[in-house]
Amino acid sequence: MAFENLTHKLQEAFASLKGKGKISEDDVNLALRQVRFALLEADVNFAVAKGFITRIKDKALGEEVFGSLNPAQTVIKIVNDELTELLGGTESRIMISPKAPTIIMLVGLQGAGKTTTAGKLSVHLRKQGKNPMLVAADVYRPAAIKQLQVVGAQIDIPVFANETPGANPVEIAKAGIEEAKRLFKDIVIIDTAGRLAIDETLMDELANIKREVKPHEILLVVDAMIGQDAVGTAEAFNNYLGLDGVILTKMDGDARGGAALSIKAVTGTPIKFTGTSEKMDGLEVFHPDRMASRILDLGDFKTLIENVQSSIDEEEAKKMAEKMAKNSFTLDDFLAQMNQIRKLGPLQNLLGMLPGMGKLKDQLAGFDLDNKEVRQIEAIIKSMTMAERTDPNILNGSRRKRIAAGSGTTVQRVNQLIKQFEEARKFMKQMQSMSKGKKGMFPKLPFMG
Template identity: 65%
Template sequence: NLGDRLRNAFKDLRGKGKLSADDIDNALREVRKSLLEADVNFKVAKKFIADVREKALGEEVFGSLKPDQTVIKIVRDELTALLGGTQTKITLSSTGLTVIMLVGLQGAGKTTTAGKLALMLKKKGKNPMLAACDVYRPAAIKQLQVLGEQVKVPVYAEEDSHEPVEIARHAVDEARRLGRDVVILDTAGRLTIDEALMEELRQIKSKVHPHEILLVLDSMTGQDAVTTAKAFDDSLGIDGTILTKLDGDARGGAALSIKAVTGKPIKLIGVSEKLDGGLEEFYPNRMASRILDLGDLETLIDKAKTVVDEEEMKDAAQRLSKGEFSLDDFLHQLHQIKKLGSFQSILGLIPGMGQYKEALKQIDFDGKEMKHLEAIIYSMTPEERRKPEILNGSRRKRIADGSGTRIQDVNRLVKQFKEMKKQMKRMRNGKRINPSLLGNG
């Protein structure tokens, strides 16, 4: 992945007293290669490298930062700039109705995003309405209706109509009549861009004057997403983009090129299939840190705040610092993590954890595995949970029998716990990363 590759590029800089132009060029050659392999647009990568080089050469070593950290910081800042610099929110009109029109190719995630966005706005105290303007596939209307039911937001649809422009107009009228404050138009897509689709979208645009035309892009399609963005912007005019499926194995290049190529900001990102929490606001600095695997602590903290009891977290942290972190805490953490959403997407937010992604992918946090973990821990005595090191062969056998699992399962859990404890200690001691690299940028 891009983060691993970039980190490797900086490895040789570590431990150097002062950086020469050669050192920097060597590192940047690797950075350039990784960007291209991550599917970053060629021109974008070229300009990016030139910018970083200029800054790095001109820069005296920052305060207490080491040379490799200095370059990482420059790269992080330039990535942030490339991603748009500062956050750009969706504009909601403070009085009256805001019309948001979602456009994009088939399968990009328009309909799903419409549902997620409705829920996100609802949580902010808005009264959204959804409108089904995709009349070409009968299932499309049904899909939106099901989503609407799940997030408890009304859906405007005309089952027998084949006039998307009319439906859009009627939907806006209806939203006004019902006193809703946002209407989200879910439009049709095609497999590839064609003139008929663009004409239809332009018609809707000219009839309902949306406040926001947001292009939904599948980040897994890499360079194609960039081409699509350019085409939609040229032919329809867009206000921003929503990048979906960032939880997948996308190589990240699309995100890095879209803003640079279209000049239009990324406003939201899709990070899981879930309606609740599957859509996030886009922060360039957080994304840059995520790509470099510097961790995205702000997002993690934002997420954690909504579900995790802060006092409990402090408690756990304190016990950890005294070496008292127990299997009870472990289980508790697993439950918290489960509440936070998909474990994969959480992992990417923790500094330095990117590299453990593969190993941790083995754990299925929603299904059987999680139940096993619970059963095993519940089958232990309180003392065993506090001091797993006393778990000898016969105790492990008893626990396996008691929890209906195998000894191997118990062994694996104990091992995972030890690893996690070690890892958390290391993170606490800040060995991996200089905190000044994190955060605002």
């Protein structure tokens, strides 16, 4: 996941400060040197990293860290504040025009995920009560129009297209806006053409579309996996077009995070959204303060609670909490709980929103909740008797062989499931204990009891 390695490196940098009653300037310098290396390793722009460290050091000296009661926490707070500023400071929202329709123009290179992002953005805005329409203005890439039409059909959003050979993208965009007005749509998202690299022809076409349709928002869709190249791409598009924001895709992949930490500082263009999964609801509003907290493993309760409220059945969560309190959590409950939790997205993302959960993320790294995994677990559990589901301790060798045969799996897979169940139950008890011990710190989540 993006930032995961950076988070580990920063934890190592601050470990030497924790537990010390007093720290020296040399202690701070050593920690900041490690922070600088961590940023550069995450592919953060060199000048950005250097300025970041300088500001932290100046603030650390100015806030009398060396005489504070908890100097490590004071340093971490300064780093958290500076990270927030580096990432943009405050949330940057989509500008909605008082006179409909609001026109949003998506630009970017090929392969960044523009077409899929157009669909995700439509879904996001529809959840906000908007009535969007997509416009297919990429007439060059083979099957680009068809891809957008498939995305539109999947999410039940209309797509305006002109499949006439040689159709002009500028005229398509203009006609799409007129069609949106006729259909009383209040949002128009224009999916423009990309190239494998930035060229003058592409930029001229985009500039022509901008001049003719006067979009309220021009958003650059850029792949977070390409690191500093993403910053260079953002600079080039911003110089040609004047960007209003950036959408970073593939943040759920192996991106090191350097693009997110550099784009605002280098280009002045805010990040507005991040792509967090391949699903059509996998677009997350970018909150600099929340992302900074996640990077420092301080948690992100606000996003977690918002996700829970929008995805989890409250009555089902209450029932599960009661079962956890009575210590009567069964394999049937385990399956139901997984179906609830998987609505929140990847488990590693979920744990990343809880403070200090880095180690648990590593322990559960192989615990995937995709459709195939859940179907297999369901087959195994359904092959058990009621007594076995209630008390897995009675599962001896012969019972496990029978269950494996009944579910079309192996004894090893059955053993793995039982181990996962015990780990999950142990984890939930641990979270429940932490919740009781630190009232107000942990939100009431369905897996906590």
